[in-house]
Amino acid sequence: EPEVTQTPSHQVTQMGQEVILRCVPISNHLYFYWYRQILGQKVEFLVSFYNNEISEKSEIFDDQFSVERPDGSNFTLKIRSTKLEDSAMYFCASSDGGELTEAFFGQGTRLTVV
């Protein structure tokens, strides 16, 4: 069964460093999302991506964040200068359609900023 794949599963980085979180969505999907979940807390929307551009973003998604779909298969989230409070689980999700279809999530990348 097709699945959303995220790498790495766990990343430890020094404060101030740049990190790139990678996702391979399901191949025929059109809508892509990034979420974050601080440990034990709610799942927060960061950004949605459709037709090779950002369609919506939350107020969490500030200038430190960017997304790319560089080659038609990968979907990356970059954090330019990590802060301690960026430590969280980051989830990528994809969907092949609108509201009446499922969104499938990757297994997540646990980011730890030290």
Add this chain to the structure above:
Amino acid sequence: AQKITQTQPGMFVQEKEAVTLDCTYDTSDQSYGLFWYKQPSSGEMIFLIYQGSYDEQNATEGRYSLNFQKARKSANLVISASQLGDSAMYFCAMREGGGGSYIPTFGRGTSLIVHP
């Protein structure tokens, strides 16, 4: 206002018993989808079950069923014959038709513990 409300921060159930996890939603769209995800302690988000707003029958997937009451805007998850492996966090989510991005919006989750 919260789009998805899960009022039970924690639930306990005896193994082999059934349990209902509550979810209410708020939308003015006619077209929307409702989803439940399971998040075990390992952290991944596992899709369990889906209900579309136009579906007249309640969705079922194995031991999971979704009790969809459209007029009450509720979409409760029923797990029958609970197993120890069902212990996890459960999230209710919704995708709405308006706006075009169909962003899944999550509730705060319910932590389920299954006792032997």
